Amino acid sequence: MYTQSITRAHRTAFVLLIDASGSMAETIQFRNTYCSKAEVVASLTNELLFELIERARRTEGIRDYYDVALIGYSDDDRVYSLPDGGEPRFRSICELADLPKSINRTLYEVRQPDGSIALRTFDTPQWVEPQAAGQTPMIEALRVARDLLSKWCAEPTHGHSFPPIIFNITDGEATDGDEEELRHVAEQIRSLGTTDGTALLLNIHITSTEGERTLCFPGVEELLPEQRYARLLYDCSSEMPACFNEAILAMKRTMALPPFRGMSFNASPTELMAMLNIGSISVKTE
Numbered sequence: 001m002y003t004q005s006i007t008r009a010h011r012t013a014f015v016l017l018i019d020a021s022g023s024m025a026e027t028i029q030f031r032n033t034y035c036s037k038a039e040v041v042a043s044l045t046n047e048l049l050f051e052l053i054e055r056a057r058r059t060e061g062i063r064d065y066y067d068v069a070l071i072g073y074s075d076d077d078r079v080y081s082l083p084d085g086g087e088p089r090f091r092s093i094c095e096l097a098d099l100p101k102s103i104n105r106t107l108y109e110v111r112q113p114d115g116s117i118a119l120r121t122f123d124t125p126q127w128v129e130p131q132a133a134g135q136t137p138m139i140e141a142l143r144v145a146r147d148l149l150s151k152w153c154a155e156p157t158h159g160h161s162f163p164p165i166i167f168n169i170t171d172g173e174a175t176d177g178d179e180e181e182l183r184h185v186a187e188q189i190r191s192l193g194t195t196d197g198t199a200l201l202l203n204i205h206i207t208s209t210e211g212e213r214t215l216c217f218p219g220v221e222e223l224l225p226e227q228r229y230a231r232l233l234y235d236c237s238s239e240m241p242a243c244f245n246e247a248i249l250a251m252k253r254t255m256a257l258p259p260f261r262g263m264s265f266n267a268s269p270t271e272l273m274a275m276l277n278i279g280s281i282s283v284k285t286e
Contacts, residue, residue: 002241004162004196006065007286012162013067013090013152014052014280016045017141018082018128019170020074025132026171028208030269031106037206038130040269041169045070045128046104048276053097055285065285066093069148070127073141075134077176082128088144090152101125138174142185146192149199153192163193165279166201169272171208179232186236200238202262202279205229206272215265216275217248219256230265237263247278 006012024038049068056065067090070082081088083099091099106122149164166189174182192199213225217240224231240248240260248260251274264275 001197002162002243004160004194005284005286006162008063008065009157010161011065011067011092011158012283013069013149013158013164015069015071015145015149015164015166016048017138017145017166017168017170018042018045018070018072019136019138019168019172020072020131020133021136021172021175022074022133023136023172024074024130026208028206028269029210036130036132037171037208038132040272041206042126042128042130043104043106043124044269044273044276045169046124046126047273048280049096049127050124051277052280053093055281056093062094062097063286064092064094067091067152068093068096069145071141071144072131073137074131077135077137077140079137079141079144088148090148096127099127101127135175136170136172137176138168138170139177139181139185142168142182142189146185146189149189149192153194153199158194160195162283163197164199165283166199167276167279168201168203169206170204171206173229182232183235190238197241198238200240200262200279201236202275203233203237204264204267204272204275205233206264206269207266209266212266214267214271215263216267216271217252217260217262217264217278219252219258219260221257225265227265233263233265234261237261243284244278244282247282251278 027034030040069090071088073079
């Protein structure tokens, strides 16, 4: 299980659910500056999409290794496709690469071997723009993802593919239902899959509060925080298969024991970036 390499004949799917509620306007420290959580999530999502496109690039062009659904949820229970705001759907990685987009030029400080600091620029295409308004219809967003994934997994050409991976990035709790509804739809998503395994749902909770305890990919012996919401996210998230253990242990830098759960609580931007990378780049590609 979870051994199928990604090829054009066996592509996989990624779903990114992005909380764009009003609280995402709160500021957070990110790369030596302060900006909104919405800006952080948009920036790291765009970097992930760029990385996926580059991983699919070959001398003859981009190969269709991935199907990607970008879904925002905010306002008055509105769930929509990014970047166009239309009906949520999958796009092939080739289609995503061809979408019109702006370019963001970011300036980074890089320490040289002699100890001096140099400035480097990095240009990243922008598919996702920061948004922060309204409520948090997370349950409806997960239902939309469930329906998209159900159809994707039912396609005969996907029957033996590496199973889909879903990232739910949020800074708060669902405003459109109760805990049992959230658990139920999360369980429905985790029950979908292919002959290579069931779908992997990663719930990533980010925070703007410094100094609080952080939990990322908790291991079997790690104590969960007393917060009710941390335990809810744990219950709703997938147990990570063994093929991710090496990357997770390198991130955690502890002697934590697997199996690890695909969730975070109070994650920093650095931890968000690590979770996105581990969840997407650890999968073997042709």
